[in-house]
Amino acid sequence: MSDLSQEQWAKQLKADENAFILDVRTEEEVEDxxxxxxxxxxxxxxxxxxxxxEALDKSKNYYVYCRSGGRSGQACAIMNEMGFENAYNLLGGFSEWTGDVEK
Incomplete structure (x- = not known):
């Protein structure tokens, strides 16, 4: 697992053609x-x-986030244990995200 700053995460994601963005928040949080x-x-x-x-493609590069970075860090650790090689945690999470947002 790699913890990436907001800037590193966004830059790496933008350049990654094998990227998969994973939001591990609750449905209520996603509504925001x-x-x-x-x-x-x-x-x-x-x-x-x-x-x-288990249903996800382990060959993808996963960019994982939650509200503040804690749950996504846990998710990345779980994913690593399950055989996912590339899981990147967004430090600061969605609450510090300054990129594009959909509602």
């Missing part, structure tokens, strides 16, 4: 807005979250 093209998998769903991760 999300990073364009992000797929939402709520980390609080427990085992269901694990099943959803």
């Amino acid at each position: 807005g999300f990073i364009p093209n992000a797929k939402n998998l709520n980390i609080f769903k427990g085992q269901a979250f694990i099943y959803e991760l």
Whole structure:
């Protein structure tokens, strides 16, 4: 797992043609807005979250975020344990995101 600053995360994401953006917040949080093209998998769903991760392509590069960076860090650690090689945690999370947002 790599913790990336907001600037590093955005720059690396923009240049990555194998990128997959993963939002691990709750559905209620997502209603406040999300990073364009992000797929939402709520980390609080427990085992269901694990099943959803298992369905993902492990060859992709995952850019993971939550509200402040804590849950996404946990998600990246879980993903690494499951065999995902490239999971990047957005430090500061969505609350510090200054890029594009969709509602």
